[in-house]
Amino acid sequence: GAGVSQSPSNKVTEKGKDVELRCDPISGHTALYWYRQSLGQGLEFLIYFQGNSAPDKSGLPSDRFSAERTGGSVSTLTIQRTQQEDSAVYLCASSSTGAPTDTQYFGPGTRLTVL
Amino acid sequence: AQSVTQLGSHVSVSEGALVLLRCNYSSSVPPYLFWYVQYPNQGLQLLLKYLSGSTLVKGINGFEAEFKKSETSFHLTKPSAHMSDAAEYFCAVSEDNDMRFGAGTRLTVKP
Numbered sequence: 437g438a439g440v441s442q443s444p445s446n447k448v449t450e451k452g453k454d455v456e457l458r459c460d461p462i463s464g465h466t467a468l469y470w471y472r473q474s475l476g477q478g479l480e481f482l483i484y485f486q487g488n489s490a491p492d493k494s495g496l497p498s499d500r501f502s503a504e505r506t507g508g509s510v511s512t513l514t515i516q517r518t519q520q521e522d523s524a525v526y527l528c529a530s531s532s533t534g535a536p537t538d539t540q541y542f543g544p545g546t547r548l549t550v551l
Numbered sequence: 552a553q554s555v556t557q558l559g560s561h562v563s564v565s566e567g568a569l570v571l572l573r574c575n576y577s578s579s580v581p582p583y584l585f586w587y588v589q590y591p592n593q594g595l596q597l598l599l600k601y602l603s604g605s606t607l608v609k610g611i612n613g614f615e616a617e618f619k620k621s622e623t624s625f626h627l628t629k630p631s632a633h634m635s636d637a638a639e640y641f642c643a644v645s646e647d648n649d650m651r652f653g654a655g656t657r658l659t660v661k662p
């Protein structure tokens with residue numbers, strides 16, 4: 437597709453359940469980022485993938501959060517045993533090379549609500 | 552590590568008035584600076600970015616920003632606000648593979 441897509445657009449789950457959020461980056465982009473946007477706050481960096489390199493997981497808030505990127509394209513963010521504080525909008529972005537000068541292109545986000 | 556401070560979580564202007572959104576940064580190296588805009592229920596999109604060269608950067612939709620090293624600032628301006636400018640605006644600073652965003656400023660435009 438022409439832009440970054442994310443699915444689902446909305447996810448409501450019960451506390452303690454696992455959820456998977458999907459991101460399809462722009463074709464050919466080697467860098468992929470996950471961010472969390474909580475109400476009234478800025479974007480919190482979660483994880484960064486660059487090509488075949490080991491991901492930068494320094495932003496993951498707990499070991500309940502994990503992500504993978506298969507074949508250098510699609511990425512899945514998994515949250516295990518969800519908690520109410522996990523409720524937020526999860527944004528995915530991609531950039532062409534991951535260089536600090538690159539523009540990041542964002543998807544529309546997945547709004548996660550944990551009841 | 553780099554960081555960004557956006558002064559004012561909410562800014563309200565009248566249609567046709569000057570828009571000024573403030574951003575200050577800290578960075579240990581010459582910074583790469585960005586402004587992104589987020590419309591309701593959408594992802595962020597780039598307004599403009601400063602990488603090097605001319606300190607006055609022009610972006611889309613009539614916005615511009617000026618990099619002032621002495622003030623460590625990168626304020627966003629638009630001479631005349633339009634209703635369609637109502638959105639949330641994020642300033643960001645980038646080093647290596649790490650982009651840090653400010654908390655955002657929500658712009659309201661009154662008719």
